[in-house]
Amino acid sequence: MRITVFIDFQGTIGGEGTDDISTLTLYPFAAKAIQKLNASNFLVIGLTNQSHISKGELTWDEYHSKLKSIESELLQSGAHFDAVYCCPHTREDRCTCQKPLPGMVYDACAKFDIDLSRAYVIGDMGMSDMVLAKNIGAKGILVLTGVGRGSLTEYRHTWSDCEAYRVMENIDEAVDFILAQFH
Numbered sequence: 001m002r003i004t005v006f007i008d009f010q011g012t013i014g015g016e017g018t019d020d021i022s023t024l025t026l027y028p029f030a031a032k033a034i035q036k037l038n039a040s041n042f043l044v045i046g047l048t049n050q051s052h053i054s055k056g057e058l059t060w061d062e063y064h065s066k067l068k069s070i071e072s073e074l075l076q077s078g079a080h081f082d083a084v085y086c087c088p089h090t091r092e093d094r095c096t097c098q099k100p101l102p103g104m105v106y107d108a109c110a111k112f113d114i115d116l117s118r119a120y121v122i123g124d125m126g127m128s129d130m131v132l133a134k135n136i137g138a139k140g141i142l143v144l145t146g147v148g149r150g151s152l153t154e155y156r157h158t159w160s161d162c163e164a165y166r167v168m169e170n171i172d173e174a175v176d177f178i179l180a181q182f183h
Contacts, residue, residue: 002043004114005178006105006138007034007081008123009048011146012171013070020052021066027145029172031077036175038079040182043112046084047104047121049128053088060088083108099123100131122174126151126159139165141174 007013013034015024037044052058067084074080085104087097097103108114119138123129124146133140142148142164151159152167168174 001113001115001118002041003178003182004043004045004108004112004116004119005037005175006045006047006108006119006121006132007171008099008121008125008129009046011124011148012122012129012143016146020058021048021050021070022052022058022062024066024070026070026073027170029170031074031079033170033172033175034074034081035077035079036179040179042178043082043114044080045108045112046081047099047132048084049087049099051088051090051098053086054090054093063088083111099128100135102132102136105132105136120165120174120178122171124148124151126155126162126164130162130164131159133165134162141166141168141177143168143170143174145170 009021010024013030014026034044050063053063085107087104089095089098116136116138121129121133121138121140122143124143126142130140130142142151166177168177
């Protein structure tokens with residue numbers, strides 16, 4: 001059973017954290033971080049809320065095109081996601097997949113052999129990523145890129161009932177921390 005790392009998109013691997021995937025540009029260190037996980041045989045799964053799809057502001061074709069572009073850029077650095085799960089819904093849709101709900105993680109568990117007690121969630125948003133980690137029994141690492149700093153200050157009340165396992169500057173630092181736990 002491989003150690004699994006669930007990784008948020010906007011604000012974690014690139015972008016500002018609040019816009020949709022169409023404007024996402026990878027941070028310079030993101031591909032290297034993911035490649036280090038790949039090289040250590042960790043299962044790397046992307047999780048992304050894309051409510052702009054449900055709102056009609058982003059089409060599925062635009063989403064898939066941008067995802068293909070991101071995956072191509074990662075491959076150029078020898079990095080890849082083993083799978084990517086997307087929730088296209090808004091809260092009003094009452095789905096079970098929008099982070100912090102565990103639907104996307106449960107979909108991944110149906111496909112892969114995952115021990116959630118040994119899994120990590122890396123993300124920049126406390127109210128979705130850190131609460132998701134708590135909800136699935138994984139270790140949540142909050143990164144300070146994207147909206148991470150705001151998650152720790154002005155928006156801390158939105159996830160006051162849980163704590164991040166660790167707070168790191170960015171995904172590269174978070175990955176180095178995770179890898180150090182196993183080497």
